[in-house]
Amino acid sequence: MNSDLKSQLDLSRLDRSFYSKNAVKLSKDLLGKYLVHSMDGKELIGKIVEVEAYMGVGDKAAHSYNGRRTARTEVMYGEEGHAYVYLIYGMYYCLNVVAAKEGIAQAVLIRALEPIKGSEIMAVYRYGKALGELKKSQIINLTNGPGKLCKALNIEKEYNGEDLTGNRLFICENRSFKEEYDIVETKRIGIDYAQEAKYFPWRFYIKDNPYVSVK
DNA sequence: TGGATGATCAACT
């Protein structure tokens, strides 16, 4: 983050219609947008730099593959533009954005953020230390992975189902300038069990951004 | 710089 960027922030919340598309399209559209967690008047903001699409019934990597519908996956079947937050490996939370119309269980996993505002607070949630106490490697590691960014932004189970067009956790675009970047399309991460689906090019990231989790 | 491993729990078999 630098002060020039901060002074240029002019955030405009995305409305429901933005999310009414399939997860691959939504993935690409989410790159470069700003995820905001507003808590106690303080804002934690990260730019979305890496995402993955999970395409539902036909996608062997998706929790909703073959129409699987459980308490955990239920929000993916609901209204688009809500958060799907789940516990992974008993240790970390992952944040997804529910895509497509109600009844179609697709989602976009947010895999990495570039910290834009509130890094001092993120450092405390993530490492229990002040930002100035962190090593250089720890600063890059604040938000460069799906579990890491949830810890840094204090996103936990209570945010499952949260309406991302609301006031607590939401996604914005920056109206002040149009950013230029290339999008890299490649394989998703951590889905070796998913047979042919493991090769689908449904991970997208902003080329050359240092906060991308895996190049 | 990269491979192996353990943490820890909900979903599923």
Place this chain on the structure above:
DNA sequence: GTTGATCATCCAC
């Protein structure tokens, strides 16, 4: 009882 949309740590090279 096994596995997983992860991560930090340890150890070899």
